[in-house]
């Protein structure tokens with residue numbers, strides 16, 4: 001079966017996460033197509049994607065390919081047939097809809113003509129629907145997509161379906177659509193975006209500073225650590241506990257520490273709240289106040305399976321700082337990171353991963369200035385794991401020369417460089 005994975009805002013991170021999760025689950029696949037928005041995989045194993053998706057922060061939606069068609073009419077005929085079948089098999093109200101995806105440079109007139117044709121067909125399908133059966137159609141927004149939140153809230157997957165029409169001619173060694181073809185797919189799982197924002201904004205303690213760790217990024221980093229369920233994950237700069245909460249939700253044992261006592265109180269309060277909202281597999285987490293310099297007093301040698309963390313990102317900027325200021329920041333960071341990496345080495349088990357974000361600065365020309373001390377950290381006894389295998393590295397996918405991935409938002413100057421280190 002072929003599946004389309006709709007990637008998140010930083011496609012390299014989404015792909016790295018999918019690769020890490022599938023490797024851990026021992027799922028075999030062949031890659032059919034990758035561009036900056038989609039990954040198409042051929043997978044033989046039966047997978048419960050609805051169960052999998054909430055555990056994968058970098059995938060917005062998964063659709064199962066019905067078929068590829070040479071022209072739109074054939075794809076629409078097939079859609080009508082599927083909906084008719086649904087009408088016969090399913091009683092009660094049905095909710096159906098569609099999204100359309102084009103390559104980014106598709107001619108505007110063509111886009112208009114195609115979207116009008118699809119719209120007409122869906123209206124016709126509704127008209128032809130038998131009197132005793134009711135169908136509601138959800139039309140796409142101006143971006144020609146039904147928002148994931150709407151697919152989720154309307155329970156479209158259960159109550160009918162979202163059909164996706166994809167007009168892709170993406171270059172790839174093994175292009176899926178022939179010529180101008182259309183890929184027809186049906187959504188089988190969609191991200192519950194509201195649950196992420198609930199965990200971000202509705203918990204008792206929030207961090208109002210710009211640049212707080214988003215739960216989705218925390219989840220991606222946890223997946224990049226690639227440890228089995230039940231393993232112990234440590235965040236030694238736990239702050240208000242975002243990484244801890246996501247690790248608990250993904251069935252890991254959790255240890256958290258922070259030098260700041262107030263942050264420890266916040267973390268505890270947030271995790272208590274989490275327990276009221278979710279059933280946790282390992283609710284006996286450990287959280288304590290400690291500077292990283294002294295955590296070995298509380299954590300045994302080689303007892304941690306993975307460290308997933310983010311330390312202080314330094315000052316927040318509204319204007320791009322000078323190169324001298326950036327150098328000054330990095331000089332302040334070097335000592336903290338080298339001392340932390342040395343300590344981490346003793347508590348992390350051999351081959352265990354240390355997934356960490358290190359600040360990078362986005363300059364006016366869009367390029368990034370990144371930390372100059374990474375080789376020093378490697379020399380302590382770590383190697384950097386390449387987060388993407390060769391088959392995932394196409395020209396659309398941005399990854400640095402030193403195998404890190406930069407996570408940033410459009411208007412942020414301080415970005416995060418995500419690294420996966422392995423304890424040698």
Ligand SMILES: C[S@@+](CC[C@H](N)C(=O)[O-])C[C@H]1O[C@@H](n2cnc3c(N)ncnc32)[C@H](O)[C@@H]1O
Nearest residue numbers: 237238239241242243258259260291292311312
């Ligand atoms: C960006 S926040 C961490 C965000 C957190 N990882 C999360 O998931 O929400 C950085 C934290 O590092 C802590 N910190 C800074 N230096 C530290 C040190 N030397 N030892 C322990 N904690 C430290 C700060 O108190 C702060 O709470």
